[in-house]
Structure formats: C-alpha cells, structure tokens
Amino acid sequence: MAEAAAPRPYKIPQSVLVVIYTTALDILLIRRADTSADYWQSVTGSKDTEEESFVDTAVREVLEETGIDARAPSCVLQDWELENVYEIYPIWQHRYAPGITLNTEHVFGLRVPADTPVRLSPREHTDWIWLPWQKAADRCFSPSNAEACLLLPRFI
Structure with a gap:
C-alpha cells in the first residue's frame, strides 16, 4: 500500500515582492500558472x-x-x-493556516543586465515579458505590485 503524502505546511504570511528591472527601466513580469486568469506579476x-x-x-x-x-x-x-500589508486573495486563502487573512510583503528591486536570460519554473509561471515601467504597472494584477513598478524611478 502506498504511503500518503505528508500534508503541505501552511504558508508563512510574510513574503517578498522583487521588481526585476534593467537600466532602461524595463521591468520583467511573469504570468502565474495557478489560475486561468491573466495574472501578471513581479517575483513574489x-x-x-x-x-x-x-x-x-x-x-x-x-x-x-x-x-x-x-x-x-x-x-x-x-x-x-x-512593506505592504494586504488581505490574502480568496483564491489562495487555503494555503494559509485557518484565521490568517493578512500577508506582509517586503519590497525589493533587482537591477539586471538587459540581456539577462529568463528561465521560468513551469509549475509557477507560463510566460514572461519585459515592459517599460509604466506599462508594467498597468499589466500587474496586484495593486501593491503596480505601485512598486511606479516607484521604480525613485530607487535608481
């Protein structure tokens, strides 16, 4: 008889948001694989x-x-x-312990060379795109991610 897989531990409600960008202020966005919606984001x-x-x-x-x-x-x-504190989206609430509804997100920027290759984890993301910072903000599904994209010029 096969052994049952151990239950996945609950996610810790402390996360990072990493805005990856070039000196031209192009931002890398990646599309989530765990939803049918067109959710584009930075690394989280x-x-x-x-x-x-x-x-x-x-x-x-x-x-x-x-x-x-x-x-x-x-x-x-x-x-x-x-840091951003936000309500965890209902679609992902099951990943957290019962009663946990808020996540604290710490924000980073990562400057990379323009020709940096991208290799996605297919279980997490299905596509990637480089966009100018303002267009990247428009494409992000998360308000805190969009705001971080708009803040980019202040941090260079």
Missing part, C-alpha cells in the same frame, strides 16, 4: 521559515521563479525598505 514568494531573512527569501524566489542569480556580480539587489 513567502518565507520558507520564520527565521529566513527577507533578503534570503528574495534571492531564493528570484532564482526559483526566473533562474536569475540575484547575487551575481552583474546584478544589484536593493531593499526598498517598504
């Missing part, structure tokens, strides 16, 4: 453990979702020292 992801730093979470999520090494010499990861 939750801490794996309470002890994991937001920087380590950002580096891990960027690598997992795009194949980009945020610690590469050609990249510059910047903590924008911004």
Whole structure:
C-alpha cells in the first residue's frame, strides 16, 4: 500500500515582492500558472521559515521563479525598505493556516543586465515579458505590485 503524502505546511504570511528591472527601466513580469486568469506579476514568494531573512527569501524566489542569480556580480539587489500589508486573495486563502487573512510583503528591486536570460519554473509561471515601467504597472494584477513598478524611478 502506498504511503500518503505528508500534508503541505501552511504558508508563512510574510513574503517578498522583487521588481526585476534593467537600466532602461524595463521591468520583467511573469504570468502565474495557478489560475486561468491573466495574472501578471513581479517575483513574489513567502518565507520558507520564520527565521529566513527577507533578503534570503528574495534571492531564493528570484532564482526559483526566473533562474536569475540575484547575487551575481552583474546584478544589484536593493531593499526598498517598504512593506505592504494586504488581505490574502480568496483564491489562495487555503494555503494559509485557518484565521490568517493578512500577508506582509517586503519590497525589493533587482537591477539586471538587459540581456539577462529568463528561465521560468513551469509549475509557477507560463510566460514572461519585459515592459517599460509604466506599462508594467498597468499589466500587474496586484495593486501593491503596480505601485512598486511606479516607484521604480525613485530607487535608481
């Protein structure tokens, strides 16, 4: 008899948002695979453990979702020292422990060379696109992501 898979642990309601951009202020957006909606976003992801730093979470999520090494010499990861607290979307509420309704999102920027290759994790994302920062903001489904895109010129 096959062993039942262990239940997935609940997500920690502390996450990162990483705006990946070039010196021309083009922003990388990726399309979510876990919904039929046309949801475009920057890199996002939750801490794996309470002890994991937001920087380590950002580096891990960027690598997992795009194949980009945020610690590469050609990249510059910047903590924008911004946090957003938002209500978790109902479509993803089941991933969190009962009673958890809010997520705290820490915002980073990651400057990369214009020719940086992108390698998506197919279980998480189905497509990617580089867009000028204002158009990227218009394409984001998340208001906090759109706002972060619009803030980009202040952080360069």
